[in-house]
Amino acid sequence: MASALEHLVGLRDAEDRFDVAPEELLPRQLEAVNERLETRVAQIPLLKNRAEAAGIKEITTPADLVPLLFAHNTYKTYSEPWLMERQWDRMARWLQTVSTYVVGDSSFADVDGLDEWIVRLEREGRYVACSSGTTGKPAMLGAAEADLEFSAKAGVASFSWATGVKPEKDRKFFGLGPQSNITRNNRIRQAMVNAFGLEGEEPYQLPIPPITVGSTMAMILLRRKMADGTARPGEVAEFERLSTERQASLDAAQADAVDALVKAREHKLLLSGFFPSLYPLAVGVRDQGYSGKDFQPDTALLTGGGLKGSALPADYREFIFDTFNLADERVFQLYSMQELNTPFPRCRAGRYHVAPWVMMLPLDAPGEELLDASDGEIEARAAFFDLSLEGRWGGVISGDRVTVDFRACDCGHKGPTIGPEIVRYADLEGGDKITCAGTIDAYVRGAA
Amino acid sequence: MSETINPEPRTLRAPFFVRGELVEGDAVRHTSRDLGADFVTPALDLDKVITPRSELPPLLDVKLSEIIEFLVETGDALDLDRNPYMQECLDLLAATNPLPRRVVENLYRTAPHLLTRESLESMVKANFANPEALDGWVTRVDKLGNRGHLRAFPPRMVHMLAGNAPAGSIASIAQGAVVKAINLFKMPSSDPFTTVAVLRTMADIDRTHPVVQSMSAIYWEGGDEAVERTIYRPQFFDRIVAWGGGPAIMNVIKYLGPGIQLISFDPKSSISMIGREVFESDDTVADVAERVAADTTIFNQEACLASRFVFIEGERDQVEGFCAALAERLAVDRPFASAVAPPLPTDTRDEIEVMAAMDDVKIWGSFDGRGLVILSEDRPVDFHPTNKTSNVVLVPSLENAVRYVNVATQTIGIYPWHRKTELRDRLASAGGQRVCRVGTANMHVPGGPHDAMYALQRFVHWMGDDDIESEAALVTGDSHWTT
Numbered sequence: 001m002a003s004a005l006e007h008l009v010g011l012r013d014a015e016d017r018f019d020v021a022p023e024e025l026l027p028r029q030l031e032a033v034n035e036r037l038e039t040r041v042a043q044i045p046l047l048k049n050r051a052e053a054a055g056i057k058e059i060t061t062p063a064d065l066v067p068l069l070f071a072h073n074t075y076k077t078y079s080e081p082w083l084m085e086r087q088w089d090r091m092a093r094w095l096q097t098v099s100t101y102v103v104g105d106s107s108f109a110d111v112d113g114l115d116e117w118i119v120r121l122e123r124e125g126r127y128v129a130c131s132s133g134t135t136g137k138p139a140m141l142g143a144a145e146a147d148l149e150f151s152a153k154a155g156v157a158s159f160s161w162a163t164g165v166k167p168e169k170d171r172k173f174f175g176l177g178p179q180s181n182i183t184r185n186n187r188i189r190q191a192m193v194n195a196f197g198l199e200g201e202e203p204y205q206l207p208i209p210p211i212t213v214g215s216t217m218a219m220i221l222l223r224r225k226m227a228d229g230t231a232r233p234g235e236v237a238e239f240e241r242l243s244t245e246r247q248a249s250l251d252a253a254q255a256d257a258v259d260a261l262v263k264a265r266e267h268k269l270l271l272s273g274f275f276p277s278l279y280p281l282a283v284g285v286r287d288q289g290y291s292g293k294d295f296q297p298d299t300a301l302l303t304g305g306g307l308k309g310s311a312l313p314a315d316y317r318e319f320i321f322d323t324f325n326l327a328d329e330r331v332f333q334l335y336s337m338q339e340l341n342t343p344f345p346r347c348r349a350g351r352y353h354v355a356p357w358v359m360m361l362p363l364d365a366p367g368e369e370l371l372d373a374s375d376g377e378i379e380a381r382a383a384f385f386d387l388s389l390e391g392r393w394g395g396v397i398s399g400d401r402v403t404v405d406f407r408a409c410d411c412g413h414k415g416p417t418i419g420p421e422i423v424r425y426a427d428l429e430g431g432d433k434i435t436c437a438g439t440i441d442a443y444v445r446g447a448a
Numbered sequence: 449m450s451e452t453i454n455p456e457p458r459t460l461r462a463p464f465f466v467r468g469e470l471v472e473g474d475a476v477r478h479t480s481r482d483l484g485a486d487f488v489t490p491a492l493d494l495d496k497v498i499t500p501r502s503e504l505p506p507l508l509d510v511k512l513s514e515i516i517e518f519l520v521e522t523g524d525a526l527d528l529d530r531n532p533y534m535q536e537c538l539d540l541l542a543a544t545n546p547l548p549r550r551v552v553e554n555l556y557r558t559a560p561h562l563l564t565r566e567s568l569e570s571m572v573k574a575n576f577a578n579p580e581a582l583d584g585w586v587t588r589v590d591k592l593g594n595r596g597h598l599r600a601f602p603p604r605m606v607h608m609l610a611g612n613a614p615a616g617s618i619a620s621i622a623q624g625a626v627v628k629a630i631n632l633f634k635m636p637s638s639d640p641f642t643t644v645a646v647l648r649t650m651a652d653i654d655r656t657h658p659v660v661q662s663m664s665a666i667y668w669e670g671g672d673e674a675v676e677r678t679i680y681r682p683q684f685f686d687r688i689v690a691w692g693g694g695p696a697i698m699n700v701i702k703y704l705g706p707g708i709q710l711i712s713f714d715p716k717s718s719i720s721m722i723g724r725e726v727f728e729s730d731d732t733v734a735d736v737a738e739r740v741a742a743d744t745t746i747f748n749q750e751a752c753l754a755s756r757f758v759f760i761e762g763e764r765d766q767v768e769g770f771c772a773a774l775a776e777r778l779a780v781d782r783p784f785a786s787a788v789a790p791p792l793p794t795d796t797r798d799e800i801e802v803m804a805a806m807d808d809v810k811i812w813g814s815f816d817g818r819g820l821v822i823l824s825e826d827r828p829v830d831f832h833p834t835n836k837t838s839n840v841v842l843v844p845s846l847e848n849a850v851r852y853v854n855v856a857t858q859t860i861g862i863y864p865w866h867r868k869t870e871l872r873d874r875l876a877s878a879g880g881q882r883v884c885r886v887g888t889a890n891m892h893v894p895g896g897p898h899d900a901m902y903a904l905q906r907f908v909h910w911m912g913d914d915d916i917e918s919e920a921a922l923v924t925g926d927s928h929w930t931t
Contacts, residue, residue, distance in 0.1 A: 073798055
């Protein structure tokens with residue numbers, strides 16, 4: 001008989017996976033969490049310390065898990081100077097401390113740069129994903145081969161669940177945002193192309209060079225040097241030049257994408273990109289005199305996240321939808337994070353559904369106490385235990401404030417759901433803070 | 449987030465004070481950013497709080513000596529045991545400010561010392577070569593007999609008060625008064641009470657006094673465009689004085705332009721530097737550990753002058769002994785610090801745990817707010833130590849540690865004292881702003897600069913009046929002239 005863990009993770013493609021009542025699931029989830037705890041304590045040093053400090057050997061209620069959850073910042077706890085000083089062995093030891101990675105006999109002493117370090121790890125079957133963003137220190141998340149496989153398959157399956165679009169290889173795929181060279185993201189993309197992409201038609205990709213983890217990190221390290229005062233004026237000027245160049249090449253690429261979209265209008269389309277990337281393309285398409293009536297009636301869209309701080313007009317959504325002949329039911333909007341394997345698809349009622357192999361753990365704002373959600377919808381800091389994770393500990397506390405409801409959703413499905421209003425606690429700081437205490441980070445201009 | 453609703457019975461009330469008048473009301477509800485408590489304020493009538501330039505400043509013809517007299521009297525009246533406004537504030541602040549009540553109480557008891565005659569007079573003397581320019585026009589004569597008259601004319605100022613130092617408004621009120629400014633105090637959401645309490649105390653002494661007539665204290669949510677876009681104009685104000693950094697300052701910067709200047713006391717961190725001499729005896733180790741602990745815990749480490757990093761010379765085992773002694777002293781109750789401060793944020797805790805699991809650092813103390821010492825070698829940790837956390841960094845020599853000093857480094861407490869003299873020029877060159885004997889970071893000799901500035905002379909509007917008697921000056925260039 002399959003263990004609780006195997007059973008739950010095996011629900012990935014099950015038709016009714018988003019229709020199980022939470023109380024029915026809980027005993028199995030707890031059993032599966034204990035399976036994970038037993039193996040991971042021996043593999044992840046940080047988890048071992050946590051479990052020992054809290055005196056936890058077994059999980060009997062969801063609240064027992066809270067002291068064992070890793071904050072999302074755990075994956076940023078390496079030291080930036082190690083990268084500058086090329087201490088790749090030390091980075092590997094760090095990765096071992098926060099994941100199931102085993103350094104063993106591997107030596108990275110001769111590695112030349114972060115990108116090469118990542119390539120070398122991949123040769124050992126260890127995949128490091130790096131969160132985007134050039135303002136702060138990126139998270140580095142180690143994953144196993146099985147995690148990439150799972151994420152890719154779960155992506156396809158939840159896309160179909162949410163949109164009703166079957167994987168029938170009948171759409172031209174358009175990757176309309178900047179592409180990264182992160183293996184995990186590329187696998188997810190490739191799985192989408194394989195499942196839905198029109199045979200004989202090359203998938204389109206916005207023609208700008210992929211952003212490498214190394215180049216993202218180089219910008220972050222330069223920011224650090226600027227703060228230390230060790231960056232020479234020539235380096236700062238070079239940085240400014242690269243930023244300008246990047247913007248110019250993005251403008252050219254967007255013009256190319258507009259032409260390609262117009263040309264492909266006789267095909268069924270599957271567009272992929274965030275709204276801030278899509279908006280200028282919609283403007284470009286309109287400028288050429290095309291709009292919704294020129295596109296096939298069942299264009300589908302894969303998107304996620306919010307507006308990431310960019311300012312779009314209030315009617316941006318309608319404008320994009322009208323331009324490409326999009327309808328709400330064929331928009332796959334997901335909520336997830338690099339820290340998890342599992343995407344949470346948005347349903348017709350506009351809520352994100354948490355998969356049965358993921359425990360939804362609503363916490364108080366500081367992330368210390370589990371909240372009681374038995375009386376209906378509550379506001380909480382989102383935390384999860386993703387049972388599918390092989391390469392890391394599945395328990396993670398996010399930086400997001402969400403609303404959670406464990407009652408059946410208006411769309412008719414059972415299981416916990418997350419409401420559409422998702423904000424980062426970091427963005428809630430507002431403009432009101434004033435304090436005399438602070439660091440040199442407030443003094444760095446540019447490089448943001 | 450502000451909205452107009454009826455207050456519930458237990459809501460905190462934060463009245464405004466506008467040029468001698470208390471303005472009460474509950475038209476607007478706000479949420480305090482630190483503890484999330486709600487408070488209500490009256491509606492903000494901008495016409496009332498902005499004095500048109502056609503009106504001369506009320507303090508213009510009041511002698512500095514008289515202003516100081518009034519401030520000294522205010523200092524006496526602020527005595528917490530006799531002052532009902534300040535007593536009430538203590539209770540109110542418990543709901544909005546993260547500092548413990550006892551620390552706020554001690555601040556209220558000590559801050560009035562800023563209003564002693566000695567302190568006020570040294571402040572004026574240190575800032576102005578000729579303080580008479582504050583009281584009237586002073587004249588200088590060049591060798592051709594041309595006379596230049598000068599007045600430190602009162603400015604129109606907005607003071608953006610910091611949220612982490614509840615008694616800081618007393619210093620700002622004193623500064624605003626001695627430069628005879630027309631003052632608008634923008635109170636922070638973590639303390640929308642103290643400034644009004646101090647001004648009410650002044651009004652009880654003499655509501656019509658020109659000092660009182662020059663002061664208004666109000667609240668709006670920082671970043672509220674409807675307010676800030678309206679009032680941050682050179683037609684209304686000459687100077688915005690900001691105590692601290694953070695998003696509030698980034699908001700203000702948008703409105704700067706010709707005629708309106710920002711005088712900013714930027715966000716700062718402070719450190720300690722301990723020479724190997726500390727290990728000469730067990731007594732010196734104990735004494736210096738206590739001194740570092742005293743500097744580290746100021747306002748539970750919420751203050752800019754609280755030490756966060758200790759660069760230390762010595763052998764590893766000696767330094768470990770010092771760390772243990774420091775951790776013990778961090779846990780002590782002090783006038784401006786609690787034995788148990790709020791615990792460390794969980795993300796910082798995670799970071800420390802990972803470093804400890806990798807054997808990169810060794811730790812003493814606890815994560816529960818009693819104080820934590822993190823020993824690292826050669827290099828400080830990546831994060832900003834808070835909540836009574838000290839990162840002790842073992843360095844080969846203090847000279848090596850200078851590279852960790854930058855323009856954000858405010859106070860550097862040093863042991864032994866003679867090393868201070870040896871290091872101070874290099875520390876200044878790196879950007880540091882003040883050295884002191886370790887253990888005295890929170891004590892100042894009156895008349896000193898703040899953040900490497902004498903701010904008061906930047907507050908005033910230096911008005912010149914030139915009587916050119918000899919046209920020859922223009923030809924010879926003996927008197928300077930500009931376009």
